[in-house]
Amino acid sequence: MRREADVAIIGLGPGGATLAFEAARRGLEVSGFDVSRRYTKACGNATPAEGEAALYAEYFDAIKCEVNHFSILVEGREAAEVSTRRPLWVIIDKEKVVSGLREAAEAEGALLVYPPSNAPSGWVVVDARGPYSGGDYILLYRVIARTPRWEAGTALIDFSVSEGGLYWVFPDSHGVVNAGAGFLGLRQPGELRDAVKAYLERLLGPYEVLDERAAPLAVLRPPRLYGKHRIYVGEAAGLVNALSGEGIRQAVASALRLAEALHSCDVHPECSRKRYRTYTRSLEVEASLSKFLLRAVLRAGRRRSSEALEALSTGFWRDFLRGRLARALLRIPLAPRALLRASLMLASAVISRGSSLS
Ligand SMILES: Cc1cc2nc3c(=O)[nH]c(=O)nc-3n(C[C@H](O)[C@H](O)[C@H](O)COP(=O)(O)OP(=O)(O)OC[C@H]3O[C@@H](n4cnc5c(N)ncnc54)[C@H](O)[C@@H]3O)c2cc1C
The missing domain is CATH 3.50.50.60 (FAD/NAD(P)-binding domain)
Structure with a gap:
């Protein structure tokens, strides 16, 4: 027994x-x-x-609230606006x-x-x-901030290829946002905090910090x-x-x-x-694919990756935000799609190899 x-x-x-x-x-x-x-x-x-x-x-x-409007930015430049009647996200x-x-x-x-x-x-x-x-993991920093300058139901994601990561500003509750950032390169909480602070001040002007913390993510x-x-x-x-x-x-x-x-x-x-x-x-498969693509984006360099991200359609971003990465990738036009098919196959091969090892 x-x-x-x-x-x-x-x-x-x-x-x-x-x-x-x-x-x-x-x-x-x-x-x-x-x-x-x-x-x-x-x-x-x-x-x-x-x-x-x-x-x-x-x-x-x-x-806590629903999100149905998204601003996608690349290196601070607007790349796509996604608005949906039914919310794509909830904030919990x-x-x-x-x-x-x-x-x-x-x-x-x-x-x-x-x-x-x-x-x-x-x-x-x-x-x-x-x-x-x-x-291995990286450190992320997030702040809960009170600001009058944020539309309810709106989320912003700003991909920073040069820093190897992203900034986010999500709604939290009435007049309050959840914002933060994480980068492959930056590992010190102080550096991250300064980067987020500077970003938010540019975006929102003055804001009141209600809570701030760093936490790890195994990217x-x-x-x-x-x-x-x-x-x-x-x-x-x-x-x-x-x-x-x-x-x-x-x-x-x-x-x-x-x-x-x-x-x-x-x-x-x-x-x-x-x-x-x-x-x-x-x-x-989704996790493997995302890791493979992140590496590919970093390897391609700032200019090429930024151009590629900026060229992605609203349909791509809608699926991406829904958490359907493989489906989002199939929306990409033919030439890069061949590359993505290859990555999909590679991801599956990596997975099979992993299973035979474990
Ligand atoms: C700043 C930040 C922002 C994020 N934003 C989002 C987001 O908006 N949306 C999203 O989907 N994901 C987000 N993530 C990722 C998400 O938080 C995690 O992927 C998710 O919480 C993973 O859940 P988990 O249960 O696997 O692990 P965790 O949430 O990390 O839970 C692990 C648990 O294990 C416990 N633990 C740790 N060590 C030990 C030990 N030695 N013995 C016993 N217990 C232990 C911890 O106390 C904890 O309760 C974010 C991550 C960070 C750091």
């Missing part, structure tokens, strides 16, 4: 908390551990309105979603512990520690769904869109798929790993 839980989850952010709830609700014995009882990680809090994370946010009454109260999921998991019988307890053991161990699960980590002793979900699995920094939807979606795999395989480790991989294929 097993003395451990069926599933032990390390890290109870959006990925780990979703898994705790979804696995416990399916009747599995779940134990979970997080270094912090309160989830407070800085984030843009934007997620596609049609994605899994938005569904949980709606369930926990944690949708991520902390409320995570605590809602943790409580719901406990109500379903999951045992969740916080320091000074030890990490629990389980038949299957899942690493959901996000960027902290090992490997270039290649997808790995499992190793010898652990299964990974969310950012720990490298499931982040490297071009946009989007990772909430992928964390929630991968956790949901893992709960389905564990349940349908009766927690048999080998079967669960394989089924999880099959269920998560599209997220894995």
Whole structure:
């Protein structure tokens, strides 16, 4: 007889908390551990309105506002305006979603512990520690700022090829924005803070800082769904869109798929790993593709990449913002598309090689 839980989850952010709830609700014995009882990680809090994370946010009454107008800039120059009748994004109260999921998991019988307890053991161990699960990450800085100069329902993304990253300004609540930046080159919080401050002052004039923080993001980590002793979900699995920094939807979606795999395989480790991989294929391809494209953009240099980004159609950006990267790429005209097809194939090849290694 097993003395451990069926599933032990390390890290109870959006990925780990979703898994705790979804696995416990399916009747599995779940134990979970997080270094912090309160989830407070800085984030843009934007997620596609049609994605899994938005569904949980709606369930926990944690949708703060909707976004249906987007300004896409490249090096500060306007590249595209996307406006839609139905919102493409929702801004969520991520902390409320995570605590809602943790409580719901406990109500379903999951045992969740916080320091000074030890990490629990389980038949299957899942690493959901996000960027902290090992490997390289970059630092992002975000500020919550009060300003009278921002239209409700509007988001701005400014790609800075020269700095290898982007600035964002998203709505947060009435008269309040969530803004920030992350670059491959800049690693010091002070440098990032100065860059964001200068950017916001140019854009908004004076503003009042309500909260400011830096947090890590595993941008270039290649997808790995499992190793010898652990299964990974969310950012720990490298499931982040490297071009946009989007990772909430992928964390929630991968956790949901893992709960389905564990349940349908009766927690048999080998079967669960394989089924999880099959269920998560599209997220894995999306993440690999985004990382490959980010590298390609950086390698092509500022002028060529900026021109290419500025030439992308509104349709491309609409799909991109919806979190449908592969579909967005198919909207690109023929010549570059051949290149993208090649990248798609390369991404799949990289994934297959990864699976034979793990
Ligand atoms: C500044 C910033 C802005 C972002 N903006 C957006 C955005 O607008 N939209 C979007 O989709 N994504 C955004 N992201 C990415 C998104 O936040 C992450 O990809 C997402 O939260 C990943 O969820 P996760 O559950 O995999 O990991 P995390 O959210 O990182 O959660 C990991 C959990 O593990 C815990 N933990 C860490 N170490 C240990 C340990 N040793 N033992 C136990 N527990 C541990 C942590 O306390 C945490 O609760 C942003 C990221 C940053 C940094």
